[in-house]
Amino acid sequence: MPTGASSALATRTVGLRSLAIFAFFLVAAVVLTWPLAVSLDRATGLRGDYFNNLWNFWWLRHSFGEGTSPFSTDYLYYPIGLSLKRHTLSPMNALPGALLSSFLSLHAAFNVLLILKFALAGWAFALFARYVTGSLAGGLLGGLVYAFNPFHYYYLCQINVFTLEFLPLALLFYAKSYREGGPGNAFLAMLATFSIAATHEYYVVYAAIVGGLMLLGGKVFDPEQPWQRGAPRLFGTLVGSGLASAVASLPLLIGILGPEGRIEGAGQIAIQEQRTNDLLGYNWLGGPEDVTVSWPTMLGFAPLLLVLAFAWRRWRTLAFWWLVGGVFFVLGLGEKLVVAGRDTGIALPYAFLQDVPLLSMLRKPDRCFAIVELVFALCVAQAWTGLAQHFRCASGRHAAWGACALLFAGELTAAPFARFDYQPPAYFAELARNEDVRSIFMMPPMDIDVMNARYLLDQTVHEKKMSIGYCTALATDARHQHQMVLMANGYAWLLLGKRKIRAEFFREDAKQKIPAEFFREDGFDLVEWVKKSGFDRVVHFKTWPTKREPDARYHKKTVWQPFVFARRGLVWMRQVGQYLDEPMRAQDVMGVRGLMISAYGAPEYEDDDVMVFRVAR
Numbered sequence: 286m287p288t289g290a291s292s293a294l295a296t297r298t299v300g301l302r303s304l305a306i307f308a309f310f311l312v313a314a315v316v317l318t319w320p321l322a323v324s325l326d327r328a329t330g331l332r333g334d335y336f337n338n339l340w341n342f343w344w345l346r347h348s349f350g351e352g353t354s355p356f357s358t359d360y361l362y363y364p365i366g367l368s369l370k371r372h373t374l375s376p377m378n379a380l381p382g383a384l385l386s387s388f389l390s391l392h393a394a395f396n397v398l399l400i401l402k403f404a405l406a407g408w409a410f411a412l413f414a415r416y417v418t419g420s421l422a423g424g425l426l427g428g429l430v431y432a433f434n435p436f437h438y439y440y441l442c443q444i445n446v447f448t449l450e451f452l453p454l455a456l457l458f459y460a461k462s463y464r465e466g467g468p469g470n471a472f473l474a475m476l477a478t479f480s481i482a483a484t485h486e487y488y489v490v491y492a493a494i495v496g497g498l499m500l501l502g503g504k505v506f507d508p509e510q511p512w513q514r515g516a517p518r519l520f521g522t523l524v525g526s527g528l529a530s531a532v533a534s535l536p537l538l539i540g541i542l543g544p545e546g547r548i549e550g551a552g553q554i555a556i557q558e559q560r561t562n563d564l565l566g567y568n569w570l571g572g573p574e575d576v577t578v579s580w581p582t583m584l585g586f587a588p589l590l591l592v593l594a595f596a597w598r599r600w601r602t603l604a605f606w607w608l609v610g611g612v613f614f615v616l617g618l619g620e621k622l623v624v625a626g627r628d629t630g631i632a633l634p635y636a637f638l639q640d641v642p643l644l645s646m647l648r649k650p651d652r653c654f655a656i657v658e659l660v661f662a663l664c665v666a667q668a669w670t671g672l673a674q675h676f677r678c679a680s681g682r683h684a685a686w687g688a689c690a691l692l693f694a695g696e697l698t699a700a701p702f703a704r705f706d707y708q709p710p711a712y713f714a715e716l717a718r719n720e721d722v723r724s725i726f727m728m729p730p731m732d733i734d735v736m737n738a739r740y741l742l743d744q745t746v747h748e749k750k751m752s753i754g755y756c757t758a759l760a761t762d763a764r765h766q767h768q769m770v771l772m773a774n775g776y777a778w779l780l781l782g783k784r785k786i787r788a789e790f791f792r793e794d795a796k797q798k799i800p801a802e803f804f805r806e807d808g809f810d811l812v813e814w815v816k817k818s819g820f821d822r823v824v825h826f827k828t829w830p831t832k833r834e835p836d837a838r839y840h841k842k843t844v845w846q847p848f849v850f851a852r853r854g855l856v857w858m859r860q861v862g863q864y865l866d867e868p869m870r871a872q873d874v875m876g877v878r879g880l881m882i883s884a885y886g887a888p889e890y891e892d893d894d895v896m897v898f899r900v901a902r
Contacts, residue, residue, distance in 0.1 A: 332862030561619025571858025
């Protein structure tokens, strides 16, 4: 047979095999996330991050439709506006989301992406594991552990962090570049790294660290490959990948290093907030809950037993990856060692590395567990090769593989996922058609922006500029913080029957951000500020954001049982977050209506969901 025909046949075979692998994980995704596939139009979450991702889908579609830049908006925090260069738009997710939401609901677009990403994570890891271990069957088992694990469910509502498929692809082509070289492997590594940067900046740093360890520890990674040959190949690939990630991250880099990054308070919340793991397990923050999920629970008892039984004897074949997993496990513990919730005061390497330019971006060291999980799944794939050798006949191997797959999937699945009915008030569709209204003041506002995220989904319907909103903490600065304080405190004083806020109620630095014309002898006139800021309507909801009580089954405790027995509570708390909307009592609605009428006149519109008031000029 001609060489060209053989090559074409081989390429077609590889393509069909890859397609079959993806089909396997797609079926697994549908089953293990049930009833996601049959409830696409229902919400997967109620927390701020979920609404933020839906807003990203809408915003890209809206900005492209209007012919405006997606990296700047006055649709949030009106009239100040907001630069979105430092906001996590996650274009590799938001662009497909925008496309899907052009013919599906936003909830459905998110859920379709979610199922695809479960499948793609398993598929990408299986390709990576097959290359490292030489076993496709082991790669499929490892893919189940990698794609369907508690860490993945923890970020169910944050699709940027949830995107795990590009990381193993980047590492695959880093490895192939070291061993084989070639422009094709370098290009694919650059493409995978670009995709990582276009989803989540943390994983770019992780890939760079692993690539650096591979470069320095090449003799451990592949003892048979001369370091003098492999290192230059990988170095060129890493340089190209770094340039590719810089291109993908260009808006973020401009936002951080440019004038916006020097504005007072820029990224202040992001810098202050750090989240680390406990020596005993993963720090599972659900909202009000603070839970430690033990490492055996996070990894899976059944996969862990397989690894302990069959992988340790062949540890030298994965020595480099054990090193990588150990490095990231220690980094995930943060600056100081915490054991059972107690800070021992013992300094860890992260305390000395956090000022390094790349690592300084990692304000949440606990996410390093993504690499630990990847390495563990690789050990699962390797362990299968050891177990498979104990079976002389194919039928025995197939039965053993099926048993392992069922055990792993059964222990690690989070099905059935909680589903939520959350739709914007019907009035907003009518408001969208009112061309005389350009901006609206939303009540009741909160003084923490993530608690205002529920209004983002409303904006995707009414498409009017809003006084508040929610974005990545890195994107805000002192101006946005002050405006949130202004609105929340002003609303609180209105409820007390006072239209004006005393000047001394504000911190001195906050007062300086408020125009002096609004401060009078008897205080700050919020109603006048709303008028002069250009708002056309004031919308008041008939619900309160209510802080829920921590779940006593988990709060301040360590979970040791297999994940299957704790999955409903742990995943649910990550889906709903800290606050839930509760209906106002009838007497509260009457009281608020009276206060709003005294400030703005009779409501222009009212139903069971909202009261709407015209702002007189």
